[in-house]
Amino acid sequence: MDKDRLDPWGSSTIKDYSRLQSEFGIxxxxxxxxxxxxxxxxxxxxxDFGQRDLVRVLDAVDKNKPYAVMSGIKPDGSFHxxxxxxxxxxxxxxxxxxxxTVFYAIADVEAxxxxxxxFNDTSKIAxxxxxxxxxxxxxxERAVVYKQSExxxxxxxxxxxxxxxxxxxLKAIYGERQIGLYxxxxxxxxxxxxxxxxxxxxxxxxxxxxxxxxxxxxxxxxDLAAKHSDEFGFEPPSAIYHRLEFALTGGYKMSKRVPESGxxxxxxxxxxxxRVLSAFTGGRATVEExxxxxxxxxxxxxxxxxxxxxxxxxxxxxxxxxxxxxxxxMCGECKQEAASLVRRFLQDHHKxxxxxxxxxxxxxxxxxxxxxxxxx
Amino acid sequence: MDKDRLDPWGSSTIKDYSRLQSEFGIxxxxxxxxxxxxxxxxxxxxxDFGQRDLVRVLDAVDKNKPYAVMSGIKPDGSFHxxxxxxxxxxxxxxxxxxxxTVFYAIADVEAxxxxxxxFNDTSKIAxxxxxxxxxxxxxxERAVVYKQSExxxxxxxxxxxxxxxxxxxLKAIYGERQIGLYxxxxxxxxxxxxxxxxxxxxxxxxxxxxxxxxxxxxxxxxDLAAKHSDEFGFEPPSAIYHRLEFALTGGYKMSKRVPESGxxxxxxxxxxxxRVLSAFTGGRATVEExxxxxxxxxxxxxxxxxxxxxxxxxxxxxxxxxxxxxxxxMCGECKQEAASLVRRFLQDHHKxxxxxxxxxxxxxxxxxxxxxxxxx
Numbered sequence: 029m030d031k032d033r034l035d036p037w038g039s040s041t042i043k044d045y046s047r048l049q050s051e052f053g054i055x056x057x058x059x060x061x062x063x064x065x066x067x068x069x070x071x072x073x074x075x076d077f078g079q080r081d082l083v084r085v086l087d088a089v090d091k092n093k094p095y096a097v098m099s100g101i102k103p104d105g106s107f108h109x110x111x112x113x114x115x116x117x118x119x120x121x122x123x124x125x126x127x128x129t130v131f132y133a134i135a136d137v138e139a140x141x142x143x144x145x146x147f148n149d150t151s152k153i154a155x156x157x158x159x160x161x162x163x164x165x166x167x168x169e170r171a172v173v174y175k176q177s178e179x180x181x182x183x184x185x186x187x188x189x190x191x192x193x194x195x196x197x198l199k200a201i202y203g204e205r206q207i208g209l210y211x212x213x214x215x216x217x218x219x220x221x222x223x224x225x226x227x228x229x230x231x232x233x234x235x236x237x238x239x240x241x242x243x244x245x246x247x248x249x250x251d252l253a254a255k256h257s258d259e260f261g262f263e264p265p266s267a268i269y270h271r272l273e274f275a276l277t278g279g280y281k282m283s284k285r286v287p288e289s290g291x292x293x294x295x296x297x298x299x300x301x302x303r304v305l306s307a308f309t310g311g312r313a314t315v316e317e318x319x320x321x322x323x324x325x326x327x328x329x330x331x332x333x334x335x336x337x338x339x340x341x342x343x344x345x346x347x348x349x350x351x352x353x354x355x356x357x358m359c360g361e362c363k364q365e366a367a368s369l370v371r372r373f374l375q376d377h378h379k380x381x382x383x384x385x386x387x388x389x390x391x392x393x394x395x396x397x398x399x400x401x402x403x404x
Numbered sequence: 405m406d407k408d409r410l411d412p413w414g415s416s417t418i419k420d421y422s423r424l425q426s427e428f429g430i431x432x433x434x435x436x437x438x439x440x441x442x443x444x445x446x447x448x449x450x451x452d453f454g455q456r457d458l459v460r461v462l463d464a465v466d467k468n469k470p471y472a473v474m475s476g477i478k479p480d481g482s483f484h485x486x487x488x489x490x491x492x493x494x495x496x497x498x499x500x501x502x503x504x505t506v507f508y509a510i511a512d513v514e515a516x517x518x519x520x521x522x523f524n525d526t527s528k529i530a531x532x533x534x535x536x537x538x539x540x541x542x543x544x545e546r547a548v549v550y551k552q553s554e555x556x557x558x559x560x561x562x563x564x565x566x567x568x569x570x571x572x573x574l575k576a577i578y579g580e581r582q583i584g585l586y587x588x589x590x591x592x593x594x595x596x597x598x599x600x601x602x603x604x605x606x607x608x609x610x611x612x613x614x615x616x617x618x619x620x621x622x623x624x625x626x627d628l629a630a631k632h633s634d635e636f637g638f639e640p641p642s643a644i645y646h647r648l649e650f651a652l653t654g655g656y657k658m659s660k661r662v663p664e665s666g667x668x669x670x671x672x673x674x675x676x677x678x679r680v681l682s683a684f685t686g687g688r689a690t691v692e693e694x695x696x697x698x699x700x701x702x703x704x705x706x707x708x709x710x711x712x713x714x715x716x717x718x719x720x721x722x723x724x725x726x727x728x729x730x731x732x733x734m735c736g737e738c739k740q741e742a743a744s745l746v747r748r749f750l751q752d753h754h755k756x757x758x759x760x761x762x763x764x765x766x767x768x769x770x771x772x773x774x775x776x777x778x779x780x
Contacts, residue, residue, distance in 0.1 A: 137560055141567040176563075183559035184513055187591070191517040191584035198583060207574060207590075208567035210583055215563070 036202075036242045037209060042272060045077050045240065052243055054078040054269055060086065068120040070270060072342050073335055076117065076237075078269035080246060084233040085266050089125045095233040096223035097121045098265075100133030100216075103153040104143045106292040107160045108284055110239060113270050113336065117237030119165040121268075129228075130171040132161065133219045137176045138212060147177055156381075158388035160293055163380035168391045174399055176215065181225060181403065185218035186211065192255050193248075201244045201251075213248055220249040220265050221256075227402040231261040240269045241281070273336055274329035278308030282329075293381075297374040301367035304333065310352070311359035323352040323359065330359070330366050338369040412578075412618045413585060418648060421453050421616065428619055430454035430645055436462065444496040446646060448718050449711055452493065452613075454645035456622060460609040461642050465501045471609040472599035473497045474641075476509030476592075479529040480519045482668040483536045484660055486615060489646050489712065493613030495541040497644075505604075506547040508537065509595045513552045514588060523553055532757075534764035536669055539756035544767045550775055552591065557601060557779065561594035562587065568631050569624075577620045577627075589624055596625040596641050597632075603778040607637040616645045617657070649712055650705035654684030658705075669757075673750040677743035680709065686728070687735035699728040699735065706735070706742050714745040 034042075034052070048054045057079050061067060063086050070076040088095040099118050101111055122128045134157070136150040145153070158173055176182065190211070198210050224231045236246060246267040253262035272281035275289035282290035291300040310328030312318040325331040331352060339345035351357035410418075410428070424430045433455050437447060439462050446452040464471040475490050477483070498504045510533070512526040521529070534549055552558065566587070574586050600607045612622060622643040629638035648657035651665035658666035667676040686704030688694040701707040707728060715721035727733035 137563045140560075141564045177560055178556060180554060180556055180559070183556070183563075184516075184553055187513045187559075187587060188517045190587040191582075193583060195582055206567075206571055207569060207583060207586055211563060211566040211587060211590075214583075214587075 034241050034243050036213075036244050038241075042240050045271065048078060048240060048243070048269075052247070054080060054240075054243060055082075057082070057268070063090075068116065069339075069342065069345075070113070070117055070120070073345055074271075075113075075336055076268050076270050078240065079267060080250070081233075081264055081266040082235070082268055083266075084263065085121070085235045088127065088233045092125065092127055093232070094127045094129070094229060095125070095235065096129050096131055096228075097235045097237070098131045098133075098220055098223055099237060100135055100219055101157050102135040102138050102142070103150040103157055104139045104145060104284070105153050106284060106287075106294060107157055108292045109273060109282060109290045109337065110284075111157075111160075112164065112293065113239070113273075114237050115161045115164045115166070117268060117270065118161070119167075121235055121237070122167055122170060123165075126170070128170060129223070130166060131219075131223050131234075132158070132171060132173045133179075133182075134173065134175045135215075137215075140177075141208070151175075155385065155388050155392060156294075158391055159381045159384045160377075162384040162387055162391070163377055168387060171391060171395070172398060173392055173395045176219075178396070179222070179399065181227065182215060182218035182222055185221060186214040189214045189217055189252050189256070192252065197251070198248075201248055213245060216245050217249040217252050220245070221253060221260070221262055224253075224260065224262050224265075231263050233263060234265045236265055236267045238267055238269060239272050239281075241272060243267070243269065271336075273332045274327065276303055276307040276329045278329070291370075293374070293377055295374070297371040297378075300374055301371045304330065304367040304370050305363050307363065309359045309363070315358060318358060319355045322355040323357065323362075325349045325352040328352070330363055333366045333370065338366065338373055340369075410617050410619050412589075412620050414617075418616050421647065424454060424616060424619070424645075428623070430456060430616075430619060431458075433458070433644070439466075444492070445715075445718065445721075446489070446493055446496070449721055450647075451489075451712055452644050452646050454616065455643060456626070457609075457640055457642040458611070458644055459642075460639065461497070461611045464503065464609045468501065468503055469608070470503045470505070470605060471501070471611065472505050472507055472604075473611045473613070474507045474509075474596055474599055475613060476511055476595055477533050478511040478514050478518070479526040479533055480515045480521060480660070481529050482660060482663075482670060483533055484668045485649060485658060485666045485713065486660075487533075487536075488540065488669065489615070489649075490613050491537045491540045491542070493644060493646065494537070495543075497611055497613065498543055498546060499541075502546070504546060505599070506542060507595075507599050507610075508534070508547060508549045509555075509558075510549065510551045511591075513591075516553075517584070527551075531761065531764050531768060532670075534767055535757045535760045536753075538760040538763055538767070539753055544763060544770075547767060547771070548774060549768055549771045552595075554772070555598070555775065557603065558591060558594035558598055561597060562590040565590050565593055565628050565632070568628065573627070574624075577624055589621060592621050593625040593628050596621070597629060597636070597638055600629075600636065600638050600641075601779075607639050609639060610641045612641055612643045614643055614645060615648050615657075617648060619643070619645065647712075649708045650684075650703065652679055652683040652705045654705070667746075669750070669753055671750070673747040673754075676750055677747045680706065680743040680746050681739050683739065685735045685739070691734060694734060695731045698731040699733065699738075701725045701728040704728070706739055709742050709746065714742065714749055716745075 097118050099114050122130050134154045139145045139150045223234050250264045253264050275282045277289045291303050309330050310324030334348045335345045473494050475494050498506050510530045515521045515526045599610050626640045629640050651658045653665045667679050685706050686700030710724045711721045
């Protein structure tokens with residue numbers, strides 16, 4: 029990890045999550061755990077390790093007040109495990125209260141600018157992405173999905189914000205970047221703050237679930253919320269941070285840019301399980317050594333698959349860890365088990381998604397109608 | 405003038421218009437004058453001195469092919485003499501062919517960001533601004549007026565463009581600026597290129613009438629048109645450049661930021677004529693000297709009022725010049741005459757504008773309907 033900053037666009041490795049606290053002011057989740065009646069597996073397994081102002085959201089849950097959960101996706105064709113992590117958080121925090129509304133941004137302008145995908149292409153991909161999050165458990169009754177290319181409010185805000193940030197402020201947060209990335213950051217700040225506009229009932233807690241490397245976007249949005257609080261009444265948006273998964277290819281985080289480093293929810297069960305079977309592990313050089321020293325689950329992407337996604341419950345995840353570090357679980361069998369969990373998950377997920385594609389279309393249509401009905 | 409660049413946001417003085425040619429590649433208008441059957445007073449008086457690719461527009465006129473004329477205004481409450489100059493060009497180039505369409509951008513997001521004006525405020529101001537250009541002769545039948553806050557296409561393009569420019573390219577054109585100004589420049593490039601989108605019939609010549617100091621925006625739009633020509637089929641937009649008026653307070657160009665430097669079409673006839681009567685002039689220290697040496701019409705803002713706006717015809721403008729430099733016209737009488745021309749113009753203009761306010765509202769409404777009916 030760079031001593032000075034996190035890179036939301038790069039392949040950050042974060043070796044020491046506790047440093048995020050001292051250096052960037054991300055607070056630990058642990059002291060708040062007692063406030064959750066049924067913690068998600070992200071919470072109970074320490075995957076969601078950090079937060080900013082999470083207490084605003086928990087208070088809203090307790091007091092039955094409205095809050096929003098905000099996330100998004102670039103519809104470039106893949107819904108990868110990182111998107112699933114965010115979606116899992118989104119679904120969980122939506123489930124905590126009937127007063128929660130999810131805002132989900134489809135960054136189609138970015139997909140066009142970065143990947144050359146037409147709005148026609150991205151529209152199809154977006155429908156599939158929405159079916160993915162429905163299959164992961166999103167309640168469409170309390171969700172608004174919007175496309176960046178159609179949501180003038182976000183664009184307007186990003187333009188307004190562009191006048192109140194200085195180049196130095198952006199450099200301090202993101203380092204020296206091309207203007208395209210800075211603008212993309214300002215647009216994301218617009219996404220994060222949109223749920224607090226008068227059109228959507230005004231200021232409220234907004235939770236943004238993100239990977240730890242995305243913290244710069246949260247800091248920018250919070251700075252802008254403060255700068256524009258007189259005008260818009262913004263409260264500082266809240267965030268919950270999840271750990272980054274190790275790449276199946278070893279080291280670094282999984283990345284869309286390195287497809288072999290993970291898999292997507294579009295991959296066939298057999299493709300994905302093949303990737304798992306050939307993954308890098310935290311195993312020792314020989315079986316003998318593994319028995320004697322135990323495996324290194326803490327740096328093992330296969331263990332991450334159990335812990336982050338596919339262990340059937342916390343006990344299962346803990347057992348895999350224990351057996352690994354105690355040297356009773358060998359990498360071959362461990363991978364076989366993980367691969368079969370992945371295969372089964374994808375088979376089920378594809379079936380669920382298939383059945384929800386019409387609901388996804390309907391959610392996009394009803395959201396569009398709703399968004400057009402609001403506003404100045 | 406800065407040797408390296410023009411400043412579209414500052415108070416450029418341009419002492420030597422011919423240098424614009426050698427340094428920035430702006431071509432002279434003169435060789436094309438023969439192609440105009442009835443040149444505007446901007447052309448016949450050398451106010452429109454430069455151009456880029458004007459020949460594309462003239463060819464479209466001759467061949468009866470569609471072209472667009474593009475301009476805009478920040479609705480911050482004043483329609484000043486600089487806006488009138490652009491409007492005069494816009495009206496003239498619209499009048500050359502039934503195939504010409506005017507696109508007029510109301511930069512309300514900028515007015516919000518820069519001047520803190522609400523969309524409610526700017527909406528009222530915009531209606532008045534549109535009445536101003538109708539009173540100056542715009543044909544509403546072939547005009548589309550749009551608000552920046554509502555035109556997603558422009559925002560989308562500016563986001564796309566933000567990925568294809570580099571910071572170095574922007575620095576070379578504009579110097580080191582805050583991101584807000586860069587974004588504003590990219591949005592203007594979106595305005596300039598919008599008439600060429602498929603929604604509006606696809607690629608075509610687009611003429612942008614601008615003050616000489618706005619050339620950086622033209623260069624950026626032309627660079628971006630070239631960069632994105634494969635995707636959008638853009639032709640390079642054309643521009644016609646007018647000279648900058650001297651400030652009534654002496655030196656430099658008239659500027660919104662220095663209200664005394666000019667007047668607006670909202671000022672009362674008596675306010676405006678008072679400003680004229682107390683204006684700086686190119687006169688000599690004494691009447692005797694003025695008789696002997698002649699006045700300096702070439703640096704006189706009062707002469708500019710005649711030449712740029714209020715002389716009743718070219719002969720009148722020439723006569724004022726001649727009498728001034730020959731020493732037979734004294735500043736006092738010259739100002740009196742100018743003040744009375746200004747007074748009469750404003751009286752008439754206010755009457756015309758008043759009568760056109762409903763038409764302005766109707767043009768905004770019909771444009772909005774038209775814009776909503778186009779596009780995906």
